[in-house]
Amino acid sequence: MSAIAHIPLSSPSRVPSVQGGPVLVATDGNPVSHEAVFNAARLAASAFGVAIEVIGVCEPLPGVAAGMDVLPVPAEFDEARRGAMRDDLRRSVNIAAAGDPSWPIHVLVGSPARTLASEAERRDAALIVMGIGRHNPLDRLFGTETTLATLRESRVPILAVGPNFPSVPARAVVGLDFSTSSIQAAHLALRLLAPGGRLSLVHVRPRFEHPSADWQAWDAEYGRTLPPLFAQVSGQLEVPAGITVDTVAVRGDPAPALLAFAQQVNADLVAVGTQRHAFFERLVVGSVATRVLRTSRVGVLAVPATERER
Template sequence: MSSPSQSFALAGGPVLVASDGTAVSHEALFNAGRLVSSAFGGPLEVIGVCEPMPGGAAGMDVLPVPAELDEARRANMLDDLRRSVNISAAGDPSWPITVLVGSPARTLAAEADRRGAALVVMGIGRHNPLDRLFGTETTLATLRESRVPVLAVGPSFPAVPTHAVVGLDFSVASVQAANLALHLLAPGGRLTLVHVRPRFEHPSADWQAWDVEYGRTLPPLFDQVTAQLDVPRGVTVDTVTVRGDPAPALLAYAQQANADLVAVGTQRHSLYERLVVGSVTTRVLRTARVGVLAVPATG
């Protein structure tokens, strides 16, 4: 049986590096694209999405924006991306560059699906509220729409990670996240499977018995997952169990372990759940100080 990571790699789809041409972290963004392209064999392509100008109000009517204006803005973004690729030490002028007009998140997700992309690489803002609004939130919105994995990186993301932490809830998506993360690690790297147990605070005998039984189930579950992993030669896999709320506990461990990458699996939820309830992935992406690999379940 082929592993989840092999199913992505064998697809040979392109790696899409998404940017608007103004990011200050192009070195990390392009390096991450090269890393994924090398690991999974797909060509690297740069893509930008120019959000259309809203129509202007004129009394009770809305005046449409002339098509020439959106085209001019699209052309400007294309020039910015070409310049970024040309001046970046990590860039390559031979990379195909495309700029589309539309809603960034929906357009990126749809384009990734149409092209059969292996993965989308995006920036993750951390320096100020505008970074978080226009960087991280666009990345989050894309992830919610996307059917392919998304790797979100900041300026400090290394050319090749040496330690990845995977949030393991034993779902198909989390195992796929582990398999993908394995192939992004440097030779001699380390992958840590981290399962977050529920915080146990109830004093009743029934709850204590349940907690003990829960603990007994974990070693065989870890064994089942590690048996499914396609571990590259020289990479070490270990397992850790912590207690607490999933996202904060996972990120606290990643920080303590000096990890370069946090990988999580995502599930398809209803619109209400996506907009209101929130998810572990959302909290991780909004607060992580390292790269985040988010992998939707494919089966």
């Protein structure tokens, strides 16, 4: 059974609120989507009532082989690179329409994904906001893979946006499999919506293909299970006045069906939770989140699995 098509045996549990630490803007100084990233960070910080901090990560320079030995790179080289990146980030913040010169800027040295994840956890961050390339295949490959690598390591939700992400989303679609992480994704997406916006809770049912009576009976029981589960999740959401929440069940493969629905309703944001049941799934973060991040044309909010779901 696919992740989105999973229905738990127990009722969905109440989801905790967001962390009280800052929204972290993760960037390498590339100005392509800075305005959208900073706008998204400002939106999230306002919605969650937290501060914004900017963080960049320099990968350490490899040592140079010299015969049988490896010559270490002098520490001052990495320090010089950190200083250059800090200047780039400060310049980007200063010139971006949504930037604020008062935002703290931190530049670290290490593996970008692992360093971002550990720093976010250390700071009790509410969210990591990252840019994601969508201009050409190379942007899509490298931008998306960096986001995926961070999500593999992170216990903090990630909002990945491209240059066309709106200042405030009007329509959000949540891939709901009734896991705690997918319900948390619904809570967070709801708080990012514009006044008068619409949130769609979308559950992707397995494609009906088997003609046997047993399958038809199972599928009918599956369908009867959905309305009360939808009602429980909807009842947990604190929906502001003017916001509309609807529930939808569609059939198909989870990621393509979810993205097709999002495109059909002109969504600005797709939100998903991740599940990590086994070692291999932990490596790939779950096929649904991976495929959504790699192929979505709009912003993606990905909420890592809770400890209970890992």
